[in-house]
Amino acid sequence: MIPESTVSLILETARIEEVIGEYVHLRRRGANLVGLCPFHSEKTPSFTVSPLKGFYKCFGCGAAGNVVKFLMEYEHYTYIEALRYLARKYNIEIEEREPTEEEIQKANEKESLYSVNAMAAEFFKTQLWETPEGRNIGLSYFEERGFQHPIIQRFQLGYSPMQKDALYIYALSKGFDPDYIEKAGLIIKHGNEYIDRFFNRVIFPIHNQSGRIIGFGGRILTNDKLFPKYINTPETEIYHKSNVLYGFYQARKQIADTNNCYLVEGYTDVISMNQIGVSNVVASSGTSLTPGQIHLIKRYTPNVTILYDGDTAGIKASFRGIDMILQEGMNVRIVLFPKDHDPDSFARSHRTEEVVSFITEKAQHFIGFKTNVLLDETQNDPIKRSALIKEILDSIALVPSSIARSEFIKYTSETLNIPEQTLLYELNKILSRKYKNFKPEPQPLSPPNLQIDSNQEIAEERNITHQEYNIIRLLLNHGEKNFEFQFDDESGQQQFMKVNTSHFIVSELIEDDYEFSSPVLQKLYQEYKAAFEKNIILPEKYFINHPDEEIANIAMNFLASNYQISENWFKQKGIFTPKEIDKLKDLVINSVYNLRLRRIELEINKVQQELQRADWEEAWNLLKQLNDLNVSKSQISKKLGRIILK
Numbered sequence: 001m002i003p004e005s006t007v008s009l010i011l012e013t014a015r016i017e018e019v020i021g022e023y024v025h026l027r028r029r030g031a032n033l034v035g036l037c038p039f040h041s042e043k044t045p046s047f048t049v050s051p052l053k054g055f056y057k058c059f060g061c062g063a064a065g066n067v068v069k070f071l072m073e074y075e076h077y078t079y080i081e082a083l084r085y086l087a088r089k090y091n092i093e094i095e096e097r098e099p100t101e102e103e104i105q106k107a108n109e110k111e112s113l114y115s116v117n118a119m120a121a122e123f124f125k126t127q128l129w130e131t132p133e134g135r136n137i138g139l140s141y142f143e144e145r146g147f148q149h150p151i152i153q154r155f156q157l158g159y160s161p162m163q164k165d166a167l168y169i170y171a172l173s174k175g176f177d178p179d180y181i182e183k184a185g186l187i188i189k190h191g192n193e194y195i196d197r198f199f200n201r202v203i204f205p206i207h208n209q210s211g212r213i214i215g216f217g218g219r220i221l222t223n224d225k226l227f228p229k230y231i232n233t234p235e236t237e238i239y240h241k242s243n244v245l246y247g248f249y250q251a252r253k254q255i256a257d258t259n260n261c262y263l264v265e266g267y268t269d270v271i272s273m274n275q276i277g278v279s280n281v282v283a284s285s286g287t288s289l290t291p292g293q294i295h296l297i298k299r300y301t302p303n304v305t306i307l308y309d310g311d312t313a314g315i316k317a318s319f320r321g322i323d324m325i326l327q328e329g330m331n332v333r334i335v336l337f338p339k340d341h342d343p344d345s346f347a348r349s350h351r352t353e354e355v356v357s358f359i360t361e362k363a364q365h366f367i368g369f370k371t372n373v374l375l376d377e378t379q380n381d382p383i384k385r386s387a388l389i390k391e392i393l394d395s396i397a398l399v400p401s402s403i404a405r406s407e408f409i410k411y412t413s414e415t416l417n418i419p420e421q422t423l424l425y426e427l428n429k430i431l432s433r434k435y436k437n438f439k440p441e442p443q444p445l446s447p448p449n450l451q452i453d454s455n456q457e458i459a460e461e462r463n464i465t466h467q468e469y470n471i472i473r474l475l476l477n478h479g480e481k482n483f484e485f486q487f488d489d490e491s492g493q494q495q496f497m498k499v500n501t502s503h504f505i506v507s508e509l510i511e512d513d514y515e516f517s518s519p520v521l522q523k524l525y526q527e528y529k530a531a532f533e534k535n536i537i538l539p540e541k542y543f544i545n546h547p548d549e550e551i552a553n554i555a556m557n558f559l560a561s562n563y564q565i566s567e568n569w570f571k572q573k574g575i576f577t578p579k580e581i582d583k584l585k586d587l588v589i590n591s592v593y594n595l596r597l598r599r600i601e602l603e604i605n606k607v608q609q610e611l612q613r614a615d616w617e618e619a620w621n622l623l624k625q626l627n628d629l630n631v632s633k634s635q636i637s638k639k640l641g642r643i644i645l646k
Contacts, residue, residue, distance in 0.1 A: 002083055006094055011545050014086045016067040017051045023074060038074055039063045040301065041259050048560065055544045057560035061302070064556040066544050073299070076210040109183070113238050116176055116184040117205075117213040123170050124158025124203040124216075134159040138202050141221055145268060146348045151275045154250065158203035160218065164195040185215065185233040197231065204267045206233070207249035209296075215239035217246070217267055217285065230266075232285065243292035245282040246270055252300055254280040260303045262343075262359075263289075269307070269343040276352040281343075289321030294328055305333045305363055309342035315373060319395075322366055327398040334369040335362050367395060367408045371415050389416065393423065397430045467595040468516050471509075474591055475502050475528055476558045480537055483585040501588055506532040508592045520550050527551070600633045 017026065017033055026033040026049060037047035037058040046060035057064040065073065071082040087094050127134040138159030142152055160167060168187050172178070178194065181187050187194045201218035208214045215233030233239050247270035255261045262281040264270060273281040284293060297304060304325055308315055325332050335358075337346050347355055371392055378384040389412075396408045409427060413420040479502035506528050516522040524543070531538045543555035580587060607626045611619055 002080065002094055006087075006092070007083060010083055010086050010090070010092055011054075011066070011068070011541070013090045013092060014067045015051065016054050016056065016070070017049050019067050019086070019089070020049055020056060020070055037061060037063065039299075040256055050560070053544065053559055054541050055556050055559070057556055059560075063299075064553060064560065066552070068545075069552075078210070109180075110237055112177070112180045113184050113236060114212055114214075116171070116180050116186065117215070117238075119171060119174060119176065120167060120184070120186050120216070121156055121158065121203075121205050121213050123167055124160055124198075124205075125156060127161055127166075128152075128157065128159040128203075131159075131161070133161055137221060141202055145272075145344075146275070147271060148275060151271060154274070155247075155271055156205045156213075157271075158205070160196060160198040160201050160203055162200045164199045165193075166199065167196045168194045183236060185236055185239070197233075201231075204246070206239070206244060206246055208238075208244070209249060209252065211249050214244070215241075219267075240292070241285070242290040243296065244285075245293050245296060246285050247274070247282045248296065250274065251280050251282050255282075255297070255300045259301050260305055261297050261301050263297075263304055263306045264343045265309075266344070269347075272344040272347040273355075276347050276355060278347070278352065278355060284321075288318065289324060291324060294325055294330070298328055298330060302330045303333075304330055305335060305359065307335050307337065307343045307359070309337055319370060322370075323395055323398050326366065326395060327400075329400040332366040333363040334366055335359050335364075336369075365408075365411075367392065368411060368415070370395060371412060375416075385416075389418065389423075389426075392416075393427050393430055397427060465517060467591065467598050468518065468521055470591050471505060471595060472516075472521050472524060472554075473558045474588060475505060475525075476540065476543060476555055478581065478584055478588075479505075479528070480539055481581065481584060483588065500537055501584065502528055502537060503532055504588060505592060508596075512596060514595075520554055523548065524551050524554065597633065600629055604629050604633065 020026065021033075024035040024038050024047065026035040027045075029048075031050070031052060033049040033051065034045045035047050035049075036042055036045050037060055039058060040061040040063075042060050047056065047058045047063075049056045055064065055066050056070060063073065067086065068079065068082045071077050071085060072079060075082075075085075077085065084094065086092070128138045129135070139152075142157060147157075165187075168178075168181065171181050171186070178187070182189060182194070186197055188197050198216060198218035200222070201220050204217040204219070205213045206215040206217060215236070215238075217230060217232050219230050220227050232241065235241065246267055251261070251270075258280045260280060262273065262278070264273070264281055264283050266283055266285065270281050270283045273279070282297070306318075306322065322332055337343065337358075341349075346358075350358070371388075374388045374391060378388055392412055396405055396412070399405050399408065405427070409420060409423050412418070413423055479500075481501050482498050483501065484496050484498055506525075509525070510529065510532075516525055527543070527546075528538060540555075540559060543551060544559070546552040546555065604626065607622050607629065611622050611626070
């Protein structure tokens with residue numbers, strides 16, 4: 001294991017502009033460097049590297065991280081591999097500490113599982129190509145499916161013989177421990193005997209992002225109904241089905257290059273599409289999409305095109321998974337193949353240009369597709385039609401972009417012949433229930449006799465969230481800096497004291513016993529709070545290199561800027577543009593007091609609403625509470641009015 005001190009030295013020594021400069025042509029823009037993003041296709045540079053802050057950020061696809069994460073994403077290194085690469089590059093000697101017994105056991109177990117799977121893959125491949133049974137049964141099956149030998153080799157397809165313990169016996173002969181063979185999911189124990197999980201099946205190896213085999217899928221070639229058609233490796237230490245997409249290792253580069261991911265159902269769909277040259281294809285392996293699979297795709301592209309076969313029977317069951325894609329802010333399009341065709345058969349019976357042309361022409365956005373599918377079921381039934389509208393609006397409500405939501409509302413209005421105003425009103429009700437910090441969609445006219453008092457509360461909560469984000473932004477960007485704070489002592493004399501920005505903000509929040517409404521902001525604030533209690537000032541790079549990816553990501557989002565004020569404004573035109581640092585005290589104090597004020601205003605709003613429903617006794621207590629809140633509001637307003645700039 002690499003000691004933490006060595007990790008810190010590597011991170012401090014490594015120059016991110018040098019490392020990334022070996023992969024991306026960078027040119028200087030102010031204090032930063034810019035270039036074409038290596039993680040998605042673009043013509044205008046949106047990829048920014050900050051040597052001072054030690055991180056990169058793409059304002060096109062959202063990719064961000066430190067130098068280690070870049071190597072992990074681009075070269076598909078593990079965390080340790082990336083650190084070792086940097087250590088070699090900068091001549092840093094790694095003196096490894098002795099790992100704990102638990103760490104050794106875990107690392108050994110994972111590596112043993114990788115080794116077992118690699119052995120099994122080699123066995124299956126040998127059986128397919130070099131044995132009469134494998135060639136006559138397995139290879140013949142693949143050839144009948146139209147798979148050519150190069151594509152079979154590319155996906156490392158194989159065959160498991162009819163002998164029920166052939167792999168087990170072979171593994172023992174190679175010195176593998178039966179416990180690890182079983183943990184890898186390759187054998188099943190029956191009494192005192194072991195049998196192969198995949199016997200009498202053609203084999204589809206499943207790879208992780210770096211190309212290592214983590215599991216297998218097997219298809220039986222008989223019509224024996226006692227055995228399932230397809231089986232997969234069970235959950236293991238290295239194989240987690242919910243985080244894996246079949247074919248992703250082969251597809252990842254093409255997905256990034258085309259900025260689109262084709263999503264299909266099965267192994268053969270992926271292979272047949274690859275054979276005709278369409279390689280940005282992955283499969284969910286017959287299961288509903290999971291958040292882990294969606295995030296895997298999102299790292300490479302925000303665009304997903306789902307390819308369905310001509311049978312719409314199972315399409316409705318997939319709507320939930322597609323809704324999750326929408327919720328991630330991704331763009332989803334649907335292609336429905338002709339009846340009796342799936343991606344596999346269509347690819348085998350058509351030329352490449354015909355397949356690509358069909359997908360391009362037939363692709364429609366998910367909202368339109370879902371509307372058309374469900375509309376066929378309504379049969380002019382008003383109850384069914386009402387349920388359809390509700391389901392469509394539920395999906396639209398998941399789309400983060402208000403512009404996209406407006407476009408979908410317009411489309412739905414035209415398709416279903418329902419006034420746009422009515423749909424907007426219903427959409428706003430859904431959003432108000434689901435999201436506290438929701439800003440209502442604009443409506444031409446409000447429906448008559450509506451109570452919209454809740455919108456005030458929504459607006460106030462949204463305002464608080466804005467104030468919270470601003471506080472965290474100031475902490476991250478200026479937490480290390482100091483400013484002079486003016487105050488009156490006990491005798492009424494003005495005094496000045498130099499205070500640290502982060503310590504001032506945290507001390508004020510501790511006094512209020514404040515908790516952030518966002519969990520990730522609260523986690524980040526807790527880091528500052530812990531440092532304050534130890535009288536430590538946290539640098540920017542502490543958060544950029546933070547082991548919690550969620551904290552690191554939000555830190556980089558706050559620290560990154562796609563814009564810089566040109567020095568030429570002053571040098572050539574004599575125009576001075578003040579920076580935040582020039583008015584830091586004003587910004588910090590106003591931000592803290594404004595946050596306090598907005599929270600009090602929200603409490604006042606809530607008490608006023610409770611007063612409308614309260615009986616006499618409750619009303620008396622609420623009025624007292626309301627008076628106290630108004631006093632506090634007045635005091636804070638006065639403080640804001642007395643701020644003296646120096």
